[in-house]
Amino acid sequence: MENFIFKNETKIIFGKDTENGVGKEILKYGKKVLFHYGAGSIKKTGLYEKVLKSLKESGITFFELGGVKPNPVVSLIRQGIKICRENDIDFILAVGGGSVIDSTKAISMGVNYKGDVWDFFEGKAKLESTLPTGVILTIPAAGSESSVVTVITNEDGLIKKGFHSSMLLPKFAILNPELTFTLPVFQIACGAADILAHTFERYFTQSENVDLTDKLCEGLIKSVIKNSRIAVSSPENYDAMAELMWASTIAHNGILGTGRIEDWTTHRLGHEISALYGITHGASLSVMFPAWMRYVYHFNTKRFAQFAERVFNINADFGDEEWLAKRGIDELTYYFKELGLPTTLSDLKIPFDKIELMAQKAIAKGPLGKFTKIQVEDAIRIYELAI
C-alpha cells in the first residue's frame, strides 16, 4: 500500500425530497447565489421551480446562468465569472450533472483570479481561493459532486483539460434519486460507464498489497453492473437509481484510490474523442476502456485475471491467467453492449482519420499513465484497437 492523504469534506444529503432544503443549506455559506444549470430540462421536470422556491424562502438573492452543455465550455464559464464579479456573488449552486458541476467549479476558480480562468488549466496560474459551491445532482455519473476535479473544454482549439484541487470540493451535494427519473436510458448507461471508468482508473494499478481497496472496488463494480441493468430497463426504479447515485459519488470521492497509484490514461484518450466530436463522456469511455485493457493487460495479467474471477465469476479452472484476463475484458465489453453503449469508434460513427492527431494531443505534455507508460505510438495503437 502506498502512503496517502485522504480528506473529503463534502456533505452528502441523500434521499427523497432533499432538494427542498437547498436554500437553508446555502445560507451557511452565502446569501447571493449564482444558480447554474444546463439545457433547461430542470424546467420541464419542475426542479427549477422547487429550487427557486427554496432560495426565495431562505431570502437568498440569485442570478441565473443556464445553458451548460455536455463537455462544458470555457466561454460560458467566463460569462459566469463575469456575472459573479459584477454582482458580488458569494456562492454558486450547480443543478445538473457532471458538466454543470464542472462548469460551476471552474467559475468558482476564476472569480477571485485577475487573469483568465483557462490559465489554471494550462498550468500558468496557482489556485489560491474559490467561491463555495453546492450541488443538486440530476445524473449519477461523473462523481463531480464530491470530487476534487473539474474538466472543461476550450472551444479555441477543441482542447479538453482537467484541473484538480481540494479547494474544488463542493460544500454539499444533494442526491435525490427521484431527480434522475426523466433521464434518457442512454444517459443512464453512459453514467454507469463513467462510474465504472472512475473505478477502473484506480483498480488497474501496479501498487501491490491493496487488498481492502481492491475488494471495495470490486463490490462497487458489481453493484453498478447489477443496478445499471435494472435501471436501463426501468429508469423510474428508485432503488436501482439510488444505488447508482451513491456509487457515482463513492467511485470518485477519493476513497477507492487510497494507497494506490492511479492510471487515468483512458480518460485522457476519451477526452480527445469528446473534444473533437462532442461525444458524451461515458460513451467515449465504453469505447476506450476495452481497447486500453486489451493493449495493456499483459503488464499485469494477474490483476486482470483477478478482475475476471472476482467481478465476473469466470471460472479459473477453465483456462490460464491470460485466458482469464481476456475473458474479463470480453465480459465487460458484452456488458457495455447489453447496456446499449458503443464499444468501438465505428459504433460512435466518427471517422478514423484523426487518430494520429488525437494521440498527439493526448500525449502533448508527455507520456500518459502509471499502469504502464503510454507514448504517442501506443495511443495510436489503442485507438486502432478501438476501431
Add this chain to the structure above:
Amino acid sequence: MENFIFKNETKIIFGKDTENGVGKEILKYGKKVLFHYGAGSIKKTGLYEKVLKSLKESGITFFELGGVKPNPVVSLIRQGIKICRENDIDFILAVGGGSVIDSTKAISMGVNYKGDVWDFFEGKAKLESTLPTGVILTIPAAGSESSVVTVITNEDGLIKKGFHSSMLLPKFAILNPELTFTLPVFQIACGAADILAHTFERYFTQSENVDLTDKLCEGLIKSVIKNSRIAVSSPENYDAMAELMWASTIAHNGILGTGRIEDWTTHRLGHEISALYGITHGASLSVMFPAWMRYVYHFNTKRFAQFAERVFNINADFGDEEWLAKRGIDELTYYFKELGLPTTLSDLKIPFDKIELMAQKAIAKGPLGKFTKIQVEDAIRIYELAI
C-alpha cells in the same frame, strides 16, 4: 435505501514515518497542546520521543497526561479537563488506540462546559463546542480516529456509556502501520473483532435495497478476516497491518452505514461485560456477536444466508436458507477461535451470576436494537446463549 446525511472531515494521513509531521499538522489548529496517552508503551517503542521532537520543532507548548487504560474512565477525563482549563490548552493530541482517543474526545467535550462532563453521557447537557483534537493511532480496532463517537466508563457504578456528535471528529488521524508492530497478538485479534463488529452493526439491518453498501461491507469483512489471519502469525507484516489499519477507519467513519438502519445491540451487551469485568472491548464482541446472531437470525434469515454465501463462500446448494444462516455464524465463530479470541463467557473466565444485572443495565433506557427489539428477557437469553 434510507435517506441519509454523510459527512466526515477527518484528514487521514497514512503510511510510513507520517507521525513525524504531527507538530506541523497541529499548528493549523493550536499551539498549546494536551498530549494524552496510555500506559506508557509509547515510551518503550520510541514513539513518545518522536512526538516530543515534532512538537518541539513546531514550537508547540505541551502538557502531558498519560495513564489511559482500556475502557477509559471519567476520573482521568476530569483530570484532563482540569489541565486544559488551567493552562488554556487549545488542542488535544491522542497517541494510542481507541481508549486514548475516546478519553481525548471526552476531555474535548468538557473543557468549555461549566458542569461535569458525565452530564453529556447522561443526556443532561447539550454539546455546544469542543476543543479540536488529533490522533496518532497505534492500534487498528476502534475506528475512533475518524468516528463521531466516544465511549467512556464511570467507575462510580461501573457504567459504560457512549456519546456521539459530529463535533467529536478528530481534525486529523495519523495512521502508520509500523506503529502497531509491538502489539501483542491478542490485541491484534481483539482489534480485528472490533473492526468486524462495527461492520456487523451496520450490515445486519432490516433496511431493504442496500446493495452497494452490502457489497462494500462484505469486501471489508473478507479483507479483515484474511489480513488478521496473516497479522496474528506475523505481527510485523506491514502489508497486513496496513489493511487492518485502514479497515478500522473505514468500518467506523460512517460510510458503510449510509442508507441503512444500524443495530448496535451487541455493543451495548458487550459494554456491560467490559464495565463489570474489565474485559477488552474486542473480546467482549467476539463473545457476544455469535450469541446475538444465533438469537436473532430468524428475523431476517435471508440476510444471514447472504452473509454466509458471500463472505464465507458457503455453497447454497448444500442446504436451505436456515442452514446457510447458521453455517455463516458457525464460520464466524471458528474464525474467532482460530484467532485466539474468546467466543463464550466461559472462555472469558467470568462468573454467570450477574447476567440478569447486566441485562437490566443494558436495557435501563428502553429496548435495544433496530434489527429486532431486544428487551431484558431477550438480553438474558442472549447472555445465556453465550455461556
